[in-house]
Amino acid sequence: MKQKEILLFGATGQIGRNLIRKLSKNNYKIIAVTRNIHRAGYILKTQANPGYLELVELKNFKINKIDELFKRSSICINLIGILYEKKKDDFKLIHSDLPAMLSRKAKEFQLDKFIHLSALGIEKAQDSKYALSKLEGEKRIRENFKKSIILKPSIVYSVDDKFTTKFMSLLSILPLMPLYFEGKTKFSPIHVLDLVDIINNILDSKQDNLILECIGPEVITFREIMQKLLNSINKKRILLPLPYPIAIVTAKLLQLLPNPLLTEDQLRLLKHDNCKSENYKNNFDFGYISKRKFESEINKYSYNWRTGGQFANQEILRK
Numbered sequence: 001m002k003q004k005e006i007l008l009f010g011a012t013g014q015i016g017r018n019l020i021r022k023l024s025k026n027n028y029k030i031i032a033v034t035r036n037i038h039r040a041g042y043i044l045k046t047q048a049n050p051g052y053l054e055l056v057e058l059k060n061f062k063i064n065k066i067d068e069l070f071k072r073s074s075i076c077i078n079l080i081g082i083l084y085e086k087k088k089d090d091f092k093l094i095h096s097d098l099p100a101m102l103s104r105k106a107k108e109f110q111l112d113k114f115i116h117l118s119a120l121g122i123e124k125a126q127d128s129k130y131a132l133s134k135l136e137g138e139k140r141i142r143e144n145f146k147k148s149i150i151l152k153p154s155i156v157y158s159v160d161d162k163f164t165t166k167f168m169s170l171l172s173i174l175p176l177m178p179l180y181f182e183g184k185t186k187f188s189p190i191h192v193l194d195l196v197d198i199i200n201n202i203l204d205s206k207q208d209n210l211i212l213e214c215i216g217p218e219v220i221t222f223r224e225i226m227q228k229l230l231n232s233i234n235k236k237r238i239l240l241p242l243p244y245p246i247a248i249v250t251a252k253l254l255q256l257l258p259n260p261l262l263t264e265d266q267l268r269l270l271k272h273d274n275c276k277s278e279n280y281k282n283n284f285d286f287g288y289i290s291k292r293k294f295e296s297e298i299n300k301y302s303y304n305w306r307t308g309g310q311f312a313n314q315e316i317l318r319k
Helices: 014-025 037-044 063-071 090-108 129-144 164-173 192-204 222-232 244-254 264-269 294-298 314-318
Strands: 004-009 028-034 053-057 075-078 113-117 148-153 176-180 210-214 238-242
Touching: 004 014, 014 028, 014 037, 014 192, 028 037, 037 053, 063 090, 075 090, 090 113, 090 129, 113 129, 113 192, 129 148, 129 264, 148 192, 164 176, 164 222, 176 222, 176 244, 192 210, 222 238, 222 294, 238 244, 244 264
Parallel strands: 004 028, 004 075, 028 053, 075 113, 113 148, 148 210, 176 238
Antiparallel strands: none
8 A cells, every 4th residue: 555645743742642653553654843853753753663754853944844845745734732932922923824834835735635733612712812823823724725624622631641640740739729710611621542533534534624623522621620630649639719810810920930830821711611612513523433531541540640659559459
């Protein structure tokens, strides 16, 4: 079978690493773009079958180099995204300008598909720079390349994420956990392997010119997520709702950290539910069923945050 070459941006994140494993098993050759080939190489090279992964270092997006990569590819996948800005206009550069440039190149070199990862639940967050930059990126992509597929996942979680693992770390040491907006914001967490399966199915389908919401099998509130994490690590903590004025003050302080636990922009996003809408179709509409449930999956790796680690689970000791 002839190999299909996929140009992948954002390969080093949890989605990228799992996607490389999946695609290489299915006879796709991946050209993974990274800013630091030495730092990323030792991780990425273990994810693919021999001969199916090529690493390309690209610190600056030079047009000539980009053109060479697009000439060799039939599909481009962009997974690049950030949760907070380190410099002014980072959101615009990464969420709007970069996807716009990649989608223009996809049209110029007549790629079969351009798949872009956006975010769920951002349409109503008009006071969030993150949301506005994502929406602007979606708009420019659709204008540039009609065959584009935009995926809008809810929270993506796994043992390699920066969501469940961060909160389990905090819950394991803090006596209380603040709840913003009373913890009532709704989410449809999707496991990274379910999202990767959706992407793989889309590659094998004739679908294009599509915006697809990617959701897990459940709708759970932020409070319920915190409680499930606490149950999983066998801890009891106070879940304390914070009034909005106090929440703003805490966000202002937390965003000063080198790796912010919370920013004002993220706080504004938390006002809005992060589950399926009536705006677009979702993965279930196409038969791409995400089956992995949140509580069952986090229990597979939460022992790292329990007292005693893996030995705290007596069932493990019996096996």
